[in-house]
Amino acid sequence: MAQLSYVSGSVGLITLQNPPVNVLSAATRQGIMESMKKALNDPKVKSVVICGQNGVFCAGADIKEFGPNISGPSIVPLIYDIEVANKPVVAAIEGSALGGGLELALTCHYRIAHSKTRLGLPEVTLGLLPGAGGTQLLPRLIGIPASLELITTGRHITAAEALQLGLVDHVTQSDTVDSAVKFALSVEGEPLDSRRISKRPCPHLPDLDAVFEAVMQKVRQKFYGAIAPIACVQAVRAAATLPFSEGMKREQQLMSTLFTSGQARALQYSFFAQRAVGRWSMPSGASWNTSKARPVHRAAVLGLGTMGRGITVALAQAGVSVVAVEIQEKQLNEAREHVYATLERGAQQSGVSPSCANITYSHDIQAVADVDLVIEAVLEDLSLKEKVFQQLSAICKPGTLLCSNTSSLDLNCLASQTKNPELVVGMHFFAPAHVMKLLEVVYGSKSSPEAVATAMQLGKKMGKISVAVGNCRGFVGNRMLKPYIEQSYFLLEEGATPELVDKALEEFGFPMGVFRMSDLSGLDVGWRVRKEDGLAEPVGTSGQITRLRGGRRYSPLGDILCEHGRFGQKTGLGWYQYGRPGGRVAKSDPWVFNLLEEYRARLGLTARPIDQQEVLERCLYSLINEGLCILEEGFASSPEDIDVIYVFGYGWPKHRGGPMFYASMVGLATVLERLDHYYRSNPDVPSLKPCKLLRQLVASGSPPVHKWKEITKKIQNRL
Numbered sequence: 001m002a003q004l005s006y007v008s009g010s011v012g013l014i015t016l017q018n019p020p021v022n023v024l025s026a027a028t029r030q031g032i033m034e035s036m037k038k039a040l041n042d043p044k045v046k047s048v049v050i051c052g053q054n055g056v057f058c059a060g061a062d063i064k065e066f067g068p069n070i071s072g073p074s075i076v077p078l079i080y081d082i083e084v085a086n087k088p089v090v091a092a093i094e095g096s097a098l099g100g101g102l103e104l105a106l107t108c109h110y111r112i113a114h115s116k117t118r119l120g121l122p123e124v125t126l127g128l129l130p131g132a133g134g135t136q137l138l139p140r141l142i143g144i145p146a147s148l149e150l151i152t153t154g155r156h157i158t159a160a161e162a163l164q165l166g167l168v169d170h171v172t173q174s175d176t177v178d179s180a181v182k183f184a185l186s187v188e189g190e191p192l193d194s195r196r197i198s199k200r201p202c203p204h205l206p207d208l209d210a211v212f213e214a215v216m217q218k219v220r221q222k223f224y225g226a227i228a229p230i231a232c233v234q235a236v237r238a239a240a241t242l243p244f245s246e247g248m249k250r251e252q253q254l255m256s257t258l259f260t261s262g263q264a265r266a267l268q269y270s271f272f273a274q275r276a277v278g279r280w281s282m283p284s285g286a287s288w289n290t291s292k293a294r295p296v297h298r299a300a301v302l303g304l305g306t307m308g309r310g311i312t313v314a315l316a317q318a319g320v321s322v323v324a325v326e327i328q329e330k331q332l333n334e335a336r337e338h339v340y341a342t343l344e345r346g347a348q349q350s351g352v353s354p355s356c357a358n359i360t361y362s363h364d365i366q367a368v369a370d371v372d373l374v375i376e377a378v379l380e381d382l383s384l385k386e387k388v389f390q391q392l393s394a395i396c397k398p399g400t401l402l403c404s405n406t407s408s409l410d411l412n413c414l415a416s417q418t419k420n421p422e423l424v425v426g427m428h429f430f431a432p433a434h435v436m437k438l439l440e441v442v443y444g445s446k447s448s449p450e451a452v453a454t455a456m457q458l459g460k461k462m463g464k465i466s467v468a469v470g471n472c473r474g475f476v477g478n479r480m481l482k483p484y485i486e487q488s489y490f491l492l493e494e495g496a497t498p499e500l501v502d503k504a505l506e507e508f509g510f511p512m513g514v515f516r517m518s519d520l521s522g523l524d525v526g527w528r529v530r531k532e533d534g535l536a537e538p539v540g541t542s543g544q545i546t547r548l549r550g551g552r553r554y555s556p557l558g559d560i561l562c563e564h565g566r567f568g569q570k571t572g573l574g575w576y577q578y579g580r581p582g583g584r585v586a587k588s589d590p591w592v593f594n595l596l597e598e599y600r601a602r603l604g605l606t607a608r609p610i611d612q613q614e615v616l617e618r619c620l621y622s623l624i625n626e627g628l629c630i631l632e633e634g635f636a637s638s639p640e641d642i643d644v645i646y647v648f649g650y651g652w653p654k655h656r657g658g659p660m661f662y663a664s665m666v667g668l669a670t671v672l673e674r675l676d677h678y679y680r681s682n683p684d685v686p687s688l689k690p691c692k693l694l695r696q697l698v699a700s701g702s703p704p705v706h707k708w709k710e711i712t713k714k715i716q717n718r719l
């Protein structure tokens, strides 16, 4: 796992060998320790270079080993031994130096990095802090403000930025190990005391208290409810105020609290879940490792409204050339300007040149004739989309993949309009499409594995986390949202206010509660769907309101708001008031309170006190129950798929892992008991009825999330 070899006569070269990214597993730590000892005891060796095999220095601790039974040599004394070595130790950094990998490099006396290296201390994203001296060493090297920023965000930086910060000594464009060996030879025999970072004082910072107070406030706001960023600030403060050895003790104390926390478990689960969704499968058995994606060099976007513009930007940023088609002249011109400005802004932020040259605009659908893939983003209207798919099927060259960004329509209906339904898949982006990380890749009953593989790969190229899902109403994300929103309306009927419901959800960790979120996305969207479904009927100011529609309880509250022209932020009024159309700041609106009172009076409902616990249980457990139904029915292939969708598409707090992981943390038996309880008192609300999978999981002893597949398979086999 780490190999010592000898080069250039006097250099001991220690190579980390733990593919793919040379993580510091127990065996690797042992290997480094033994190799280091051997090199230091060997009189022929005058200097040491540490590198990683296959062009990657080290991605840090092996996260899979984390847990109560972590074994093998501890990382802290191991890297301490490197710093106190009496021969110069040089880190040859290429690929990635992250977490414990960067801490390993920080204890070396010199750091040489390849220009393409990424460096960082991302532990905070795993619910931890850099617990192998990172919080004490980095501030001594690059100062407190820069360290605070890097450690509390976990941001990866380029070698150029690292050089600017003083984190590395040299950046090379040529062979990193060769450069490091040459460098090691040049410093053999030189004194090392000034190179030992732990011996340096932390650079003085005037107004220390004010700086830390400001940063603490910022992280509390930005990472609401997350404990790791706070511990990171506390640990860096120890570096600024305590001697090194005391600071190290503080770092260890804070680390041991984080290490066993539920938040760390959730975030580490999420790390692997993000990677697991790439190993997709379809009920047919086709999967990522049996299906070959086709290259997409040229893509078309059809419809340049809200979504089409974002998709165009994301494609261009991924280096795909785009044919952007819009029938309305005004929309086309606005889109061109919008896309240009967004690409310019993005380029300024990332320091790369904008990709406008790759986009051609047209109002003629014939322009898509020779593209490899089309993403349709016209209005959500089935007959319009059917017509568009007929046209695309006739116009496009053979083999072109036809994708729809529909958020609710049946993909099979669109595929049936084409000559090759196997080439049709859904690519369901989230607004704003160039920002949001999630992409649901929807397979219909005839979609070919190759088409799914191509959409998944294109998503990855566009920087998205793509999840393959089946074709059910609302797919996975929106389908689960329905009972969540439904419960929030029922809570209003029973005595809650939008403020109370939103506060409970925001304190849980959502960036916005359900009502603020609905105001942002537009209340008219759901209203239109409910009208098409025959659910929303005009309510008016008098007459009977029926709360039972289609055999189940229905709340027309959302429809009433829309009848008053209250569509949310876009009209300046929704569940809250915003001062003006397009306003962003939500303020309570007495009109809504009056409406709720009158509504309850009309229906003979008596408002009762509702607490935050009830809000969370009813909104979240009904959403979780729907997720379990989706798993049971096979529209998502694993709980990880659902969790990734919720974390990256719906603002589910990352440190709670996702709805499925959260359910397993709360205890599936508790979720079942509470759903049973609420369903008993609300038998006309089917979404509260615990699904078969939930009962089965509880009956099987509530296995951990990664074992649920065994139970879902059993249920599906029986169906």
Ligand SMILES: CC(C)(COP(=O)(O)OP(=O)(O)OC[C@H]1O[C@@H](n2cnc3c(N)ncnc32)[C@H](O)[C@@H]1OP(=O)(O)O)[C@@H](O)C(=O)NCCC(=O)NCCSC(=O)CC(=O)CCCCCCCCCCCCC(=O)O
Residues within 6 Å of the ligand: 020, 021, 023, 059, 060, 061, 062, 063, 064, 075, 096, 098, 099, 100, 101, 103, 122, 123, 126, 128, 129, 130, 131, 132, 255, 256, 257, 259, 260, 272, 275, 276
């Ligand atoms: C490195 C990457 C940027 C590479 O990206 P890419 O090329 O895109 O490949 P991936 O698909 O992401 O990865 C390939 C493959 O590798 C797996 N993998 C990657 N990194 C790790 C890892 N660190 N551990 C395990 N596995 C890893 C990945 O899952 C893929 O495999 P697959 O899942 O099978 O597909 C990118 O991978 C990346 O960003 N990686 C993560 C980097 C990172 O976050 N590093 C930080 C790790 S945490 C750390 O280093 C902390 C420390 O070192 C501190 C050590 C102190 C520990 C001491 C604990 C003691 C505390 C006290 C306990 C007291 C308890 C008590 O009180 O009882």
Ligand SMILES: NC(=O)C1=CN([C@@H]2O[C@H](COP(=O)(O)OP(=O)(O)OC[C@H]3O[C@@H](n4cnc5c(N)ncnc54)[C@H](O)[C@@H]3O)[C@@H](O)[C@H]2O)C=CC1
Residues within 6 Å of the ligand: 302, 303, 304, 305, 306, 307, 308, 325, 326, 327, 328, 331, 365, 376, 377, 378, 379, 380, 381, 384, 388, 405, 406, 407, 408, 428, 429, 430, 431
């Ligand atoms: N707005 C959102 O938040 C999300 C929307 N979606 C879906 O994306 C699709 C588009 O939605 P929006 O962008 O919000 O709609 P939009 O109304 O902003 O834009 C649609 C555009 O399509 C154009 N158009 C209509 N017919 C056309 C045709 N035949 N050829 C070319 N252009 C045509 C219209 O002129 C309009 O500019 C819908 O299916 C919607 O359900 C999906 C995820 C999120």
